[in-house]
Structures are given as structure tokens and as C-alpha cells.
Amino acid sequence: MGARPGAAERRRASGPDPAGSRGYESFGGGVAEFASESSPWWRPRPTAPAGSPNVIVMLVDDLGFSDLGPFGSEIPTPNIDALADDGWVFTNYRTAPMCSPARAALLTGLNPHRAGFGFVAHTDPGYPGFTCELPDDAPTLAESLRAGGYATFAVGKWHLTLESRLHDAADRSSWPLQRGFDRYFGSMDGFTSLHHPHRLVRDNSVVDVQQFPDGYFLTDQLTDEALAMIDELRVNDAEKPFFLYYAHTSVHGPIQAKPVDIERHRGRYEAGWNALRESRFARQRELGIVPPHAELPGDALADGDRIPHWEHLGDDERALFARHMEVYAAAVDEVDQSVGRLVAHLEDLGERENTVIVIASDNGGTAEGGPSGTRSYFAQFGHSAPLPDGWVRDVPRDPEEIGGPRVFSQYPTGWARVSNTPFRSFKSSTYEGGVHAPLIVSWPEAPVAARGLRDQFVFVSDLSPTILDLVGVPPLAELRGRPAQEIDGRSVAGVLRDPAAEGRAAQYFECVGRRAMVDGEWKAVSPEPPRREEGAAGGRWELYHLADDPTETRDLAADRPERVADLAERWRSEAWRNTVFPLDDDGTLHSTRPATEAALAAPVALVPFRAPLERFRSAQLTVLKSFAVEATVVVGPDTAGVVVAHGDQGGGYLLGIEDGAPFLSYNAYGEMHRAIGPVLAPGTRELVLHVDESEGLRWRLRLEVDGERSAEIAGVPMLLGMAPFTGISVGYDYGGPVDWELHERHGDGFRFSGGAIERLRYVPGARSRHDPTVLRRIGEAVAELAD
Structure with a gap:
């Protein structure tokens, strides 16, 4: 590579020079001068050495x-x-x-x-x-x-x-x-x-x-x-x-x-x-x-x-x-x-x-x-609530679709x-x-x-x-x-x-309470968290001599209890130095979240045709709770399109108008449910989608038009964990479609046209009793002490 520029660039001062060196205060009536290298206003810009890779x-x-x-x-x-x-x-x-x-x-x-x-x-x-x-x-x-x-x-x-x-x-x-x-x-x-x-x-x-x-x-x-x-x-x-x-x-x-x-x-x-x-x-x-x-x-x-x-x-x-x-x-x-x-x-x-x-x-x-x-990735990934009996973890689909846009596998x-x-x-x-x-x-x-x-x-x-x-x-x-x-x-x-040079000697490991310590040729592994009364270095430990047994097939813990104890204590010491504690010894550590997140679950009005509301922000309005979607829609003779969509082929729901009638599409991790209401009369219509929790982590979807029941989907599995994954879009179905058949009929997100969405508002309801989340005032006590 050729030589890189070696001269440092100077930048102009944007006001009076407090050090009194040659500078400028304004462009006045002449040519502005650069500050001298002795001025604190002058800073060399970083330049890598010539030939840097x-x-x-x-x-x-x-x-x-x-x-x-x-x-x-x-x-x-x-x-x-x-x-x-x-x-x-x-x-x-x-x-x-x-x-x-x-x-x-x-x-x-x-x-x-x-x-x-x-x-x-x-x-x-x-x-x-x-x-x-x-x-x-x-x-x-x-x-x-x-x-x-x-x-x-x-x-x-x-x-x-x-x-x-x-x-x-x-x-x-x-x-x-x-x-x-x-x-x-x-x-x-x-x-x-x-x-x-x-x-x-x-x-x-x-x-x-x-x-x-x-x-x-x-x-x-x-x-x-x-x-x-x-x-x-x-x-x-x-x-x-x-x-x-x-x-x-x-x-x-x-x-x-x-x-x-x-x-x-x-x-x-x-x-x-x-x-x-x-x-x-x-x-x-x-x-x-x-x-x-x-x-x-x-x-x-x-x-x-x-x-x-x-x-x-x-x-x-x-x-x-x-x-x-x-x-x-x-x-x-x-x-x-x-x-x-x-x-x-x-x-x-x-x-x-x-x-x-x-x-x-x-x-x-x-x-x-x-x-x-699984062909239904979100049906079993990222859940905090225990799944009920009969939960379908793999919705059957043609194996040829695995890898394509219709399957999350x-x-x-x-x-x-x-x-x-x-x-x-x-x-x-x-x-x-x-x-x-x-x-x-x-x-x-x-x-x-x-x-x-x-x-x-x-x-x-x-x-x-x-x-x-x-x-x-x-x-x-x-x-x-x-x-x-x-x-x-x-x-x-x-x-x-140097192939003979030394690498590192030791390293601790920890993940959701599972522990390990490598020290030289030895490794101690504790494959599950200790019980609280056993202490951080307690619980069941296994011991492997990696030089002889790199694939951990022979547990030597019973033969070398002193070495196990030494490595367990070494792990505990490293854990304190590395801020590992507290261990997730009862599976609840990550259910605690900052109270500042509560604001993300407040009712919100959304604007049509903007980029989708971000995934986590959207989830705070719907996941493990009942909720309602309120829409004021002006309907004309040619009104059609998506009113609101949330999710994708991995799971989601959609409210739209097709052939003059309102409809619901619900994608239960790949299994489709649909309902259609009566044709809408022209004029301003009030649409309210009620999504209510029922037993067994299920939802019931009810659409009301001007206070009258229009369409219903009863008894579908809740969308949990990371689903719906794609955020809420108003006036179109963003990205991966919720309803593939609708996508094939209309394409382009089935953008709303022939009328107007004057208002769309999400109103979250009470959290499910299955939601383990605990909101705490994280960081505030420290701030109070600092004051």
C-alpha cells in the first residue's frame, strides 16, 4: 500500500481564542486565519501509520x-x-x-x-x-x-x-x-x-x-x-x-x-x-x-x-x-x-x-x-410463561417451505x-x-x-x-x-x-447459574445452579482432565475431591471479581425489569403509513395481556386495505377491509384463522378490536363496528415471548405478511386506500397472571444515596 498522508489537519476555531493566539472572532471583512499549533483550539486529527492493515x-x-x-x-x-x-x-x-x-x-x-x-x-x-x-x-x-x-x-x-x-x-x-x-x-x-x-x-x-x-x-x-x-x-x-x-x-x-x-x-x-x-x-x-x-x-x-x-x-x-x-x-x-x-x-x-x-x-x-x-420458531422460543398441555410447538407445513419466507424454523x-x-x-x-x-x-x-x-x-x-x-x-x-x-x-x-507460545491459563464461565472453571489442563463444570443454601461454590460439580479427555467423557470428581473444591473456590473468587453475582439460582433473576419500562405499556395513538412501531415497544402493548385496538375509519365505496397489522409469518394478527367488509386474520405460529364481518356502510365508522385473554394462554378476538359485533375468532393460542416479532404498522402490512394468502392477492402490504384512517389507538389491559415480570425502581436507590 502507498504512503498515507502524514500532515495533521487543523480545524478552525468557531469563536474567540481564550489563549490569545492568532485566531479570529468573525469572518468580518477579511480572510480568517487558522489557529496556531500552540493554541488549545488546534487538535490534530488521528492518522494511522502508513501501511496499517x-x-x-x-x-x-x-x-x-x-x-x-x-x-x-x-x-x-x-x-x-x-x-x-x-x-x-x-x-x-x-x-x-x-x-x-x-x-x-x-x-x-x-x-x-x-x-x-x-x-x-x-x-x-x-x-x-x-x-x-x-x-x-x-x-x-x-x-x-x-x-x-x-x-x-x-x-x-x-x-x-x-x-x-x-x-x-x-x-x-x-x-x-x-x-x-x-x-x-x-x-x-x-x-x-x-x-x-x-x-x-x-x-x-x-x-x-x-x-x-x-x-x-x-x-x-x-x-x-x-x-x-x-x-x-x-x-x-x-x-x-x-x-x-x-x-x-x-x-x-x-x-x-x-x-x-x-x-x-x-x-x-x-x-x-x-x-x-x-x-x-x-x-x-x-x-x-x-x-x-x-x-x-x-x-x-x-x-x-x-x-x-x-x-x-x-x-x-x-x-x-x-x-x-x-x-x-x-x-x-x-x-x-x-x-x-x-x-x-x-x-x-x-x-x-x-x-x-x-x-x-x-x-x-x-x-x-x-x-x-420446529416450523413454528416463536411457539417455543423466548417464553417466560409455562406452556399449557396441548400447546403446538411445530405447526405442520410442507417441508419444502422450510427455509423460505413462509416458515420460521x-x-x-x-x-x-x-x-x-x-x-x-x-x-x-x-x-x-x-x-x-x-x-x-x-x-x-x-x-x-x-x-x-x-x-x-x-x-x-x-x-x-x-x-x-x-x-x-x-x-x-x-x-x-x-x-x-x-x-x-x-x-x-x-x-x-510461535506455535509453542503460551495461551491463556484460566477462565471462568457462567450462564443462567450454570458454572465452569478452566485452569490449565483441568476443568470443573457445574451443569445446574446450586441451591441457595449450598452457596456459590456449592452444588454438584464435575471434573475433567482436558489434556487426556478434551470431550468431557470421564468425570473424575469422585477421585479428586480436593481439586474439585479448589476449582469451585477459584470460580467463586473469579465470580466476585467479575460481578457475576447474583446467580439465577431459582430462575427468576431475569423476570425483574426496570420500572421505567412501564411507560412503554401506556395507551398510544399511532400514525398511518409510518415505519412500524419497534418490536419491543409494540410487545409492551399486547404480550401476556388483553388489549383493544380502536380505529376511526372513513369508508367509501372503494375502501380497501389493511387498517393495522402486527407480526409476520412467525405469528401475528391483522385487521383490514376487503370487498367492502372488515376482516380479521390471525396467524397462530403458522396456523391461520380468519373471520369476516358484514359489509360496511359508507361514512365514518368506529372499529374496535378486542383481544381478551382466556384460560390456557389463549386469546379471543372480537371486532365491533359502531358498537355492534361484526366478526370473531375464538380460542386461539396467545402470541408469546418474541411474537409478534414484526412491530405494529398502520395502513399497511409491513415486511413479512401476517396472512400469506392476502399477500398473494394484493401484495405491496395491501396498503389502505379509498378512505381514511383518522385515528388508531392501542389500549393495553391488565397483565396476565402468567406474566412473571416484576418492575422495580432499578438505579433510583443508588441515585438517592449519591445525592
Whole structure:
């Protein structure tokens, strides 16, 4: 790369110079002078040293240890394979057991709880380790690199802002641009539909695109946006290095892919999950990814009670389950394609050789789909209320629709075990299956000859200091006028240079009360929270000697009680240092939420044809409660269209007018219910949709027109947890349609026309007795003490 500009730029003073140096007070009648370098008004702009490398960090969501070619997968990943062939493949990389904690640790270099993320960014029970907000005194990797003269870009999943601060009037201090990124495009939530994203944000504003064209696919747009950011930088500055944080929404549920990519994997998984797991394990041994003495845990240890035997399944079940994995493989394939497009573009620019590329997963593969998988993702994901008997977790649909825009799916637990080959358990567990993940580093121009496999222990909080070390940028010493926290991660750049260099020695893990402590060759695991009377280091612990038994097949706790006690106490000490407490020892910690969220559940009037109300804000009006929607509508002879819609193909409801008559559509996680009322008389009509809770977590929908009953849908399952996922849109059905048949008849969101929506108001009712949420005045007692 050519030399970068070396002269510092000066900026003009905007008023009188208090130091008395040459400046200006106004443009008066002459040429304004620049302040001198001795003036406090003069500040050099950061300029990276000539030849500084670009940095790309690609984080893939819920990707299992064995899902990429360099780690034993049968899924073709030629572009990632090429990076691995000329880079470093880390076989002993560990991360946090869940996504937000891993992302916070990656970007700050802090351990997850010290970074505020002992859990995903959905709760704030009032404790330092669970604020779900990045600390103000913890510089992100982007903030340090920007201070070092880098352009900083982010695309994809953010999931580092508390969900109650994602709406359009929220404090944006934890949004990407306020945490060091110059540009951002993606989904602020933990996941979204790839065919019809529920909400996209560009920089600090929601993208007001009301419909997506046929064939739209989010992964493609994320890559397009990343390439555009690079191009727009290069048009204006040919030398400035950039940092690109590309956080894929794949392969988190709902797992979706493009038809052409799914077709490439058809028939690949007919032999079933046991055969595939064994073949991946054999490949891993050939590649040296696992040592020769490693054992593949048998069913008794590896969740066999949660996984049907393939040979006992019927033909239809095998075809259904194989389709789930074909779609998952296609999604991984699409991640690889995005890598190929980025690398090809860097080659066109002549910048591939001097670009550091890091590819990793945020946690292990997930068992969220359950033993049979699901085509109704929200029917069993993210619920706080216990589900009643008879709840349908997988609404039957044609398996061919899995992966497409009509189905929100998640693969079965058997395939999740394959993803995590050769390890035990899954995402959110502190066994290796939850925390052992792939990591690849590539930098062709690095002044290092020794590339290849690395088996040193590296933790996710080591990535930020390692990148800063590689590119020669110091971490910020202070942020917002405060000294920066001392980070927990340490650079492992030396491991790239020397295969014999030491990695980290120890690391604690915790997730919803599950605990683990790695110290050298030993690991203690406590797979469930202790009872309160047992104390933080108490409860049942298992012990594994990872050097001899990397897949945790032989529990040595009974033979080494002293070592178990030492590691348990070491974990307790680390937990205190890292603000891990209190443990979620009774499953209620994350039911506590800030009382400030109560305002989000107040009655609200919405404006037609605006961008949808944000997901969490919308949910506060409807989830686990009765509610009413009041609309004043002017009806004419040609009035038609959606009055209000909330949700998508994963679950939702819609009120509209078609052929002069009002109608209701209710999508119960994929099962459609519809009702039509009498034709409306012209004039101003008062429509009220009553949605009332009944026993068994069910709703009854009643539409009244001018006080008279018009249409009714009785006895449908409530939409719970993350559903409805797409927010409330007035005057059209945004994005993924609630009612696919209606979408096919009218398209374009069936935009309301031929009349007017003069008023639309949501009036939430009483909360369900099944809602465990407790609102508390979090933070106020501290403020009072400070006063």
C-alpha cells in the first residue's frame, strides 16, 4: 500500500481564542486565519501509520464447532477454507455460552459480566453484571481503532443495546455509532427474518422501507452494504485503513436460506445425524482438529435422551429432519459466499494481502429446535410463561417451505449435536459444546512465517487486544473523561508467531447459574445452579482432565475431591471479581425489569403509513395481556386495505377491509384463522378490536363496528415471548405478511386506500397472571444515596 498522508489537519476555531493566539472572532471583512499549533483550539486529527492493515471481524451466530470445512464439516466452504489454508486455525478457542455476552467481550476485551452482559440484551435486573449495556468507561475495539486513525464500519446483528432502548425515542448511547462506528447497517435485535427483516437501522435511524422485493435476502444486502462502505471510503481516501465488523444474522433461528442454495444440499443428510456426526469426527482427527486420543461422547453423555434414533424414524420424519439440515447447510454456505465476495473485492482493490480477517462463532450450536425441530420458531422460543398441555410447538407445513419466507424454523437437537462435534451439550451450557467454537485468523502480509493449527487456549476477550496489537494501535487509556477499565483479555499475537507460545491459563464461565472453571489442563463444570443454601461454590460439580479427555467423557470428581473444591473456590473468587453475582439460582433473576419500562405499556395513538412501531415497544402493548385496538375509519365505496397489522409469518394478527367488509386474520405460529364481518356502510365508522385473554394462554378476538359485533375468532393460542416479532404498522402490512394468502392477492402490504384512517389507538389491559415480570425502581436507590 502507498504512503498515507502524514500532515495533521487543523480545524478552525468557531469563536474567540481564550489563549490569545492568532485566531479570529468573525469572518468580518477579511480572510480568517487558522489557529496556531500552540493554541488549545488546534487538535490534530488521528492518522494511522502508513501501511496499517485493514481489519475484518466476521462473527457468525450460533455456528457449531464443526460447521466449517477447516473444522471437519461436509458443508462446502471454499472461501473460508482458503483463508484457513494460509492462516491460523485455532482448535482451542472458547467463547461465552450466549451471543450478547460473547459480543460484548469481543468488542471490549472485558469478561462478559464485567462488560455488563451476563445474559442476552433483553433484561436489566439491576445488577452490574447484567445491565445489558456496554460500560461508559470500557472502550470498544471500534473506539480505539477510530482514535488510531481507522474508518470503522459495522453491518449485521448488534444485540448490545437493552431491548427497551431500541425504539425511536430511546437513548442511543449504546447504539453502534455512539460506540465507535462511523457507519452501521443491520438489525439491532438478536435476530430477524432474512427474507423480510422486521426492522433495519442505518446509522442512527430506522430504514423506512415498507416492502421488500421478491427474492430479497438480508445476507446479500449486508454484504452489499459492507462493500459500499469500503468503496465510499476509497473514493474519498485511498489510504485510510478500515475496520469492518460483520456480524451475521445467519445461522441463528429462524434458519432461512435462498432456494438455489438449499437445492445444492438436497439429499446430503439422508443418512441421519449419527452417521454425519461420526464422519465429521473422523475428518477432525484426520485434520488434527482433535487429538488422536479424543473420544466421541456416547448417547448417555451427549443428550441421547433428547435425540430420536434415526433408524427408528419413519420416512416422513426423516425427510422432514433432513430438510431442516439442508437449509442449515445452505445458510452456512451463504456465510461462506459473503466471505468470498469480500475477499474478491479486496483483491480487486489490491488490499487483500494487508487485511487481517478474523472469523469466529459467538457460541456453540443451539438445541432451541427441540427433538423434532420446529416450523413454528416463536411457539417455543423466548417464553417466560409455562406452556399449557396441548400447546403446538411445530405447526405442520410442507417441508419444502422450510427455509423460505413462509416458515420460521429451527433444526432438531440431533443436528445441533452434529454442529458441536465432538463436544457435549449446546448453546447456554458451560460444557464444551456451549463454549468451544471455531476461530480462524488470516493475514497474508503478516511478518510471520509459521501458520497452521494452534491448540493454545484463547478466549473471546483476547480478540480485541490481539487485533490492536497486530495493527499497532494502543487501546484508549480514557473514555468520556474517565480512565478506561483494565481489560481482562491479553494479546495472543505471539501465538501467531510461535506455535509453542503460551495461551491463556484460566477462565471462568457462567450462564443462567450454570458454572465452569478452566485452569490449565483441568476443568470443573457445574451443569445446574446450586441451591441457595449450598452457596456459590456449592452444588454438584464435575471434573475433567482436558489434556487426556478434551470431550468431557470421564468425570473424575469422585477421585479428586480436593481439586474439585479448589476449582469451585477459584470460580467463586473469579465470580466476585467479575460481578457475576447474583446467580439465577431459582430462575427468576431475569423476570425483574426496570420500572421505567412501564411507560412503554401506556395507551398510544399511532400514525398511518409510518415505519412500524419497534418490536419491543409494540410487545409492551399486547404480550401476556388483553388489549383493544380502536380505529376511526372513513369508508367509501372503494375502501380497501389493511387498517393495522402486527407480526409476520412467525405469528401475528391483522385487521383490514376487503370487498367492502372488515376482516380479521390471525396467524397462530403458522396456523391461520380468519373471520369476516358484514359489509360496511359508507361514512365514518368506529372499529374496535378486542383481544381478551382466556384460560390456557389463549386469546379471543372480537371486532365491533359502531358498537355492534361484526366478526370473531375464538380460542386461539396467545402470541408469546418474541411474537409478534414484526412491530405494529398502520395502513399497511409491513415486511413479512401476517396472512400469506392476502399477500398473494394484493401484495405491496395491501396498503389502505379509498378512505381514511383518522385515528388508531392501542389500549393495553391488565397483565396476565402468567406474566412473571416484576418492575422495580432499578438505579433510583443508588441515585438517592449519591445525592
